[in-house]
Each structure stands twice: as structure tokens, then as C-alpha cells.
Amino acid sequence: MTLDVALVMKLGGFTLDLAFAAPPGITVLYGRSGSGKTSIINAVAGLARPDAGRITVEGEVLFDSRAGVNMPAHKRRMGCIFQDARLFPHLTVAQNLAYGRWFSKTGPEEARVVEMLGIGPLLARRPGGLSGGERQRVAIGRALMAGPRMLLADEPLAALDEARKAEILPYFERLRDEMGVPVLYVSHSPAEVARLATTVVAIDAGQVVRQGPAADVLGDPQVTPLGPRAAGTVLEARVLAHHKDGLSELDAGGLRLHLPAVRHKEGALLRVHIQAADVMLATHRPQGVSALNVWPARVTELRMGTGPGAIAKLDAGGQVVLARITRRSAEALDLAPGREVFAVLKAVSVAPESVA
The missing domain is CATH 3.40.50.300 (P-loop containing nucleotide triphosphate hydrolases)
Structure with missing residues (x-):
């Protein structure tokens, strides 16, 4: 209808x-x-x-x-x-x-x-x-x-x-x-x-x-x-496993994602909403950081805002991921389409209501 x-x-x-x-x-x-x-x-x-x-x-x-x-x-x-x-x-x-x-x-x-x-x-x-x-x-x-x-x-x-x-x-x-x-x-x-x-x-x-x-x-x-x-990212993901430490492991088209325990059973399909402001960028793979989600990615588009902000659109293993950063950071990292980066997301950044 x-x-x-x-x-x-x-x-x-x-x-x-x-x-x-x-x-x-x-x-x-x-x-x-x-x-x-x-x-x-x-x-x-x-x-x-x-x-x-x-x-x-x-x-x-x-x-x-x-x-x-x-x-x-x-x-x-x-x-x-x-x-x-x-x-x-x-x-x-x-x-x-x-x-x-x-x-x-x-x-x-x-x-x-x-x-x-x-x-x-x-x-x-x-x-x-x-x-x-x-x-x-x-x-x-x-x-x-x-x-x-x-x-x-x-x-x-x-x-x-x-x-x-x-x-x-x-x-x-x-x-x-x-x-x-x-x-x-x-x-x-x-x-x-x-x-x-x-x-x-x-x-x-x-x-x-x-x-x-x-x-x-x-x-x-x-x-x-x-x-x-x-702005944010919506990923279609499948629950792979629930770990004893209270985290769930998901697969979003090849992109592995660790989140606080989700209520869905293993094998279930769900959506995950990730706010662009929760995604950090690095030009080298971070070492010694607490964030569990680190994805190799490539910048496909960079949009400068009218204020101090910027949005980087990334291809992370075939998945579109957005990162909201400052213009200063974009310039310091020399971001431009084609630039290879790493997207970093803390597991606890994704609220329970953002997973369904």
C-alpha cells in the first residue's frame, strides 16, 4: 500500500x-x-x-x-x-x-x-x-x-x-x-x-x-x-558472538564491530547507528588505545562546514562511514579524497537505543 x-x-x-x-x-x-x-x-x-x-x-x-x-x-x-x-x-x-x-x-x-x-x-x-x-x-x-x-x-x-x-x-x-x-x-x-x-x-x-x-x-x-x-552511519550487521566480558561481536559486510551486549541472538540481523561525531581518524594504525573498533578506510569525500567542522566520508571495507572532525584536524592530517586512514570508534559510544 x-x-x-x-x-x-x-x-x-x-x-x-x-x-x-x-x-x-x-x-x-x-x-x-x-x-x-x-x-x-x-x-x-x-x-x-x-x-x-x-x-x-x-x-x-x-x-x-x-x-x-x-x-x-x-x-x-x-x-x-x-x-x-x-x-x-x-x-x-x-x-x-x-x-x-x-x-x-x-x-x-x-x-x-x-x-x-x-x-x-x-x-x-x-x-x-x-x-x-x-x-x-x-x-x-x-x-x-x-x-x-x-x-x-x-x-x-x-x-x-x-x-x-x-x-x-x-x-x-x-x-x-x-x-x-x-x-x-x-x-x-x-x-x-x-x-x-x-x-x-x-x-x-x-x-x-x-x-x-x-x-x-x-x-x-x-x-x-x-x-x-x-549526520551518521547506518550499518546492516549480523550478530556473530556474545563474549563473556559483556561485549557482542558483529559483522557488517566484512566490517567487524564490537559493542556492549546487544539483546539479539547470534545470527540475528540488525541495524547499528553510529554518529559521525563519535568516529575519530588517524593516518597510522593506533597503538595502545582503548578503542576496540579500528578500521582501515579511504577518504572518498571531504566536506568543509561553514564553521570549524568538517565531515569525512569514508569507504571502510566497502561500507560507508562518516566522521565528523574539525577543519584544523582535517588540515593537520592532510585529508583529501583518496587518503588512506584508520577510523576509530569506542565500543561504548554506540548507545543501546542505536542498535535494533
């Missing part, structure tokens, strides 16, 4: 003027706050009317300014998940789920939703007695019970602390991998994008600056809407 969006909306100091396609999986609208992401979600949901444009799902027209079509929100079959769960406080969890079912008789079986989200022990409780992560899981469940053809998630983790985010992320992964319900997901977190996205639509000041896989978008600092500090 594909969502096709083309719209024009005046938003305060700028105009949202863009077009993109959201294929099956999780499509992340990625950009800084105020770039127009929530307005897109509202337009797709039918909560806001664009000035012009056309929105279709599976070929069905939801909005077409030229044809005068603007399908009411309740007929669009979109499940919405917001920053705050917006559960009915006077109803139990079971009753909140039942409310979702009221909108559709063709949604998934309640038992499947309850099991997938791990909310069985919560069914008799009311929202006031739940943690933030538990409330969001129930909100996801209520949206699924309505049998939506697509979920619209507007920064659903923004109001949660890191522990609660880590609790919720696996459930969005299960939505992507097991339920088959497409998701349009708003985020300004590179780690969330790297972990969840099937497709990324990078937005800046109301414009689409790039669309594609997470590795391509996050790996190109020239188009990363949050700027060079948000």
Missing part, C-alpha cells in the same frame, strides 16, 4: 510545498521542529485542509483541491498516535481498546494486539495508573483495533524519557515486521530514524530535501535537515 502526498499549505513564515510517496513499512518524516512535519500528518489525517494538492491511498483520493474532494477524517481509516496517549481516563485499558474496535469490525484480533504490545496485565487498569510507556502501548493498541489502513504517529516518543523510549521502540519494530500496517512516523531523532525507517523523507522549511533509505539520508550531511551534527 502506497500513500502519495502532494500539497501546498501556508504555515506562518513559510509555505509547505512538497510531494512524496510513502511505500509499505515505516516512512519517517524527518526534520527539525517547525519544518512542517505535523502539518503533513494533520493533512493526511483530514484534520487540516491544504491550500492545494492531492492525497491518495491505494489510488483512493482523500483530498484533491482541483476536483473539490476532501474526505472527512472519520472516513479515511487513519489510526493516529500522538505525543500524549490521549486515552480516556475514566475507561479501563480493555475499554479503551474496545473503543477502537467500535470504529471497525475488520481490525485485528484483540488477543493478537494485546500479546504483541504486552498489555495483558494492564487490561483492568485505568490510564492514570500507567507509566508513560504503558500509556503509549495502549494508544498504539487502540489505534490498531480500529483496523486502520495506515498509522500516523506524530513524534510518539518525544514526551518519554530514554528508558521509556527504549521500551516502546521494539513495538514499532514489531508493527513494521509483523503486523503489516504501514506507518507515517514523525521524528527529529536520528537514532529513531536509523532504527525504524524503511523510507526517510527529509524535510527542511517545508521542502523535501531528500527521500530514500535511512542509510542514504543520514549518511549525506549535505541534506540532513538537522545539520552536520545529526
Whole structure:
């Protein structure tokens, strides 16, 4: 199922003027706050009317300014998940789920939703007695019970602390991998994008600056809407071994990677997000250093920023790796395309939420 969006909306100091396609999986609208992401979600949901444009799902027209079509929100079959769960406080969890079912008789079986989200022990409780992560899981469940053809998630983790985010992320992964319900997901977190996205639509000041896989978008600092500090590498890796000292060993297309213990079993495939700022460069193989990840690499591109920073794009055994360094360091190391270097990464630099 594909969502096709083309719209024009005046938003305060700028105009949202863009077009993109959201294929099956999780499509992340990625950009800084105020770039127009929530307005897109509202337009797709039918909560806001664009000035012009056309929105279709599976070929069905939801909005077409030229044809005068603007399908009411309740007929669009979109499940919405917001920053705050917006559960009915006077109803139990079971009753909140039942409310979702009221909108559709063709949604998934309640038992499947309850099991997938791990909310069985919560069914008799009311929202006031739940943690933030538990409330969001129930909100996801209520949206699924309505049998939506697509979920619209507007920064659903923004109001949660890191522990609660880590609790919720696996459930969005299960939505992507097991339920088959497409998701349009708003985020300004590179780690969330790297972990969840099937497709990324990078937005800046109301414009689409790039669309594609997470590795391509996050790996190109020239188009990363949050700027060079948000640039990073997304590696597809397989778990090789879990060692007794608490480290896991991974293989990313021939590139060996040691990280603090990951929760995945040996042989499992996962994604690893590495921030460019966590990668150091050396012109000779470092000796006597604590970093466990040292990779021979070649500089393929060097981009100087407007300030003191620079981004080096590397080929490390066939894998693209980004390193964010200072201009002074780039000059001192005489970096240029073709220069042979070593990329250095501390194992503990990669946070648990950056591995999925």
C-alpha cells in the first residue's frame, strides 16, 4: 500500500510545498521542529485542509483541491498516535481498546494486539495508573483495533524519557515486521530514524530535501535537515558472538564491530547507528588505545562546514562511514579524497537505543 502526498499549505513564515510517496513499512518524516512535519500528518489525517494538492491511498483520493474532494477524517481509516496517549481516563485499558474496535469490525484480533504490545496485565487498569510507556502501548493498541489502513504517529516518543523510549521502540519494530500496517512516523531523532525507517523523507522549511533509505539520508550531511551534527552511519550487521566480558561481536559486510551486549541472538540481523561525531581518524594504525573498533578506510569525500567542522566520508571495507572532525584536524592530517586512514570508534559510544 502506497500513500502519495502532494500539497501546498501556508504555515506562518513559510509555505509547505512538497510531494512524496510513502511505500509499505515505516516512512519517517524527518526534520527539525517547525519544518512542517505535523502539518503533513494533520493533512493526511483530514484534520487540516491544504491550500492545494492531492492525497491518495491505494489510488483512493482523500483530498484533491482541483476536483473539490476532501474526505472527512472519520472516513479515511487513519489510526493516529500522538505525543500524549490521549486515552480516556475514566475507561479501563480493555475499554479503551474496545473503543477502537467500535470504529471497525475488520481490525485485528484483540488477543493478537494485546500479546504483541504486552498489555495483558494492564487490561483492568485505568490510564492514570500507567507509566508513560504503558500509556503509549495502549494508544498504539487502540489505534490498531480500529483496523486502520495506515498509522500516523506524530513524534510518539518525544514526551518519554530514554528508558521509556527504549521500551516502546521494539513495538514499532514489531508493527513494521509483523503486523503489516504501514506507518507515517514523525521524528527529529536520528537514532529513531536509523532504527525504524524503511523510507526517510527529509524535510527542511517545508521542502523535501531528500527521500530514500535511512542509510542514504543520514549518511549525506549535505541534506540532513538537522545539520552536520545529526549526520551518521547506518550499518546492516549480523550478530556473530556474545563474549563473556559483556561485549557482542558483529559483522557488517566484512566490517567487524564490537559493542556492549546487544539483546539479539547470534545470527540475528540488525541495524547499528553510529554518529559521525563519535568516529575519530588517524593516518597510522593506533597503538595502545582503548578503542576496540579500528578500521582501515579511504577518504572518498571531504566536506568543509561553514564553521570549524568538517565531515569525512569514508569507504571502510566497502561500507560507508562518516566522521565528523574539525577543519584544523582535517588540515593537520592532510585529508583529501583518496587518503588512506584508520577510523576509530569506542565500543561504548554506540548507545543501546542505536542498535535494533
